[in-house]
Amino acid sequence: xxxxxxxxxxxxxxxxxxxxxxxxxxxxxxxxxxxxxxxxxxxxxxxxxxxxxxxxxxxxxxxxxxxxxxxxxxxxxxxxxxxxxxxxxxxxxxxxxxxxxxxxxxxxx
Numbered sequence: 001x002x003x004x005x006x007x008x009x010x011x012x013x014x015x016x017x018x019x020x021x022x023x024x025x026x027x028x029x030x031x032x033x034x035x036x037x038x039x040x041x042x043x044x045x046x047x048x049x050x051x052x053x054x055x056x057x058x059x060x061x062x063x064x065x066x067x068x069x070x071x072x073x074x075x076x077x078x079x080x081x082x083x084x085x086x087x088x089x090x091x092x093x094x095x096x097x098x099x100x101x102x103x104x105x106x107x108x109x
Contacts, residue, residue: 006060013064021070027082029074033094039066040098044105 016035023031039062046058071094079087 006056009060010055010064013061015085017067017070018067024074027078027086029071029090030076032070033090033097036094037097037101038067038070041101041105044102044107045109047106047109 010102017032020035021029023034043062046054049057071091075087075091078090090101
């Protein structure tokens, strides 16, 4: 039953990310940016939670919701379609925004 719940949460995270990815435009992946910063915030909120909560909410749900590989692919696509400036900006905003969101989540959690 635990494995089924884990798989269900992972599927939910994946479907939610897919829906947000529809907001992406060539050269600017707004949906992925929002997903990753939001996930960083929620992970900050979850800091100090029980191991079960971290496993289910942090790993299954948020792990499938946010993804590093998508950021790297979209950064590469942005550099090819819009140039290195926008691609670098997207990557910087993703990293700095994610760290700040996690910090705010930690403070609120």
